[in-house]
Amino acid sequence: MKFSILTVHPELIESFAKIGIVEKSIQRSQIQIEAIDLRKFADAPHFRVDEKPFGGGAGMLLKIEPIVRALRACEVPKAKSLRILVSAKGEPFTQKLAEEFSAYEQIIFVCGRYEGVDQRVSDFYVDREIRVGEAVCMGGEIPSLIMLESIARLVPGVIGNEESLEVESFSEEWRAEYPQYTRPSEYEGHEVPEILLSGDHRKIYEWRRSKIESK
Numbered sequence: 001m002k003f004s005i006l007t008v009h010p011e012l013i014e015s016f017a018k019i020g021i022v023e024k025s026i027q028r029s030q031i032q033i034e035a036i037d038l039r040k041f042a043d044a045p046h047f048r049v050d051e052k053p054f055g056g057g058a059g060m061l062l063k064i065e066p067i068v069r070a071l072r073a074c075e076v077p078k079a080k081s082l083r084i085l086v087s088a089k090g091e092p093f094t095q096k097l098a099e100e101f102s103a104y105e106q107i108i109f110v111c112g113r114y115e116g117v118d119q120r121v122s123d124f125y126v127d128r129e130i131r132v133g134e135a136v137c138m139g140g141e142i143p144s145l146i147m148l149e150s151i152a153r154l155v156p157g158v159i160g161n162e163e164s165l166e167v168e169s170f171s172e173e174w175r176a177e178y179p180q181y182t183r184p185s186e187y188e189g190h191e192v193p194e195i196l197l198s199g200d201h202r203k204i205y206e207w208r209r210s211k212i213e214s215k
Contacts, residue, residue, distance in 0.1 A: 001155050002032040002106040003148050004074040005141070006067060008049055008113050010035035012141050022149070025158045033148070034074065038062070041069040050114055059115030067110055067121050079105040083126040084147075086111050086140030090129035093147055097130070101147075102154035109147070111140030178208035 005013045013035035017026060025031045039047045043065070050060040075081055082104045101107060110117065110126060122129050132143035153159050181192040195207050 001030075001102070001104070001152070002034065002076060002079075003152070004034045004036055004106065004108045005111060005144055005148075006036045006038055006070045006074070006109065007111040007139075007141055007144075008038050008062075009111075009139070009141055010037045013145070016145050021158065022152065025152065025155070028157065030155055030157050031152050036070050036074055038066045038070055041066040041073070053115070057115070061115055062113055062117040062121075064118040064120050064125075067117065068125055071108060071110070071125060074108060076106045081106040081108060082128065083108045084110065084144075085117065085122050085126040085129045086131070086144045086147075087116065087122070087129050088131050088136045089116075090131040093130050093132045093143075093150075095150070098147070098150040098154060101151050107148075107151065109140065109144035111144055113139040178211045 007013060013033065017023060017033040017035075022031075022033070026033060038049050042049050042063070049063055049066050051063050053059075053061050071083060080103075082101060084107060086109055110121065130143075130147065132146050137143060179193075181196060185192045185197060193207070195203055198204070
C-alpha cells in the first residue's frame with residue numbers, strides 16, 4: 001500500500017517514516033510513504049501556496065492550484081486510490097473506516113494548514129473529508145499520520161502478531177480491550193489476577209469477556 005501525503009511540511013512526514021514498525025514495513029516493501037512538498041507545485045518565482053480568502057476573513061487559505069497539481073502528479077495509474085482531505089470539518093475517523101480504507105492500493109492525504117484550503121478542493125478534487133477527534137490542530141499532518149498508522153497496521157505482515165488484529169479495541173466483537181498484564185506477577189503488593197496465571201484458556205477467555213462487557 002502506498003501513502004502519499006501532500007503537505008507544506010514534508011520533513012515531519014519523513015521523520016515519521018524512520019521510526020519503528022513503520023520504517024521496518026517500508027524496508028520490507030509492505031508499505032510506501034511519500035511526502036509531497038506542495039511548494040514544488042506552486043508558481044514561480046515565489047512558490048507561494050497560500051492566499052487571503054475572497055470576501056475577507058482571518059488568516060490564509062491553501063491555494064487550489066498546487067494541491068490539484070500535486071494530486072494529479074502523485075496518483076498511481078490504474079491503482080485503486082482514495083483522496084482524503086484532512087479537515088476539522090470532516091466526518092470522524094473510526095476503526096471501521098480504517099478497515100475500509102485498508103482495501104485501497106493508494107491513499108492520498110491532503111493536509112490543510114493555516115485557516116484551511118480552498119473549498120473547491122473539497123467539492124471537486126477529493127473523495128472524502130475526514131477529521132481525527134474533536135480538537136482542532138494547526139494542520140493536517142499529525143491527524144494524517146494517525147490515520148496512516150491505523151490503516152497501515154491492517155496491511156498483511158505489518159503487525160507481526162496477526163492475532164492482535166483479531167482482538168482489537170473498538171472492533172465489532174471486542175468493543176474495548178480487556179485488561180492485560182505482564183511480568184512480574186506482583187509489584188509493590190499489586191498482583192496480577194490469579195486466573196491469568198492458571199493456564200486454563202477457557203476460564204481466561206470468559207474472564208476477558210466479562211471485563212469487556214463490564215465497561
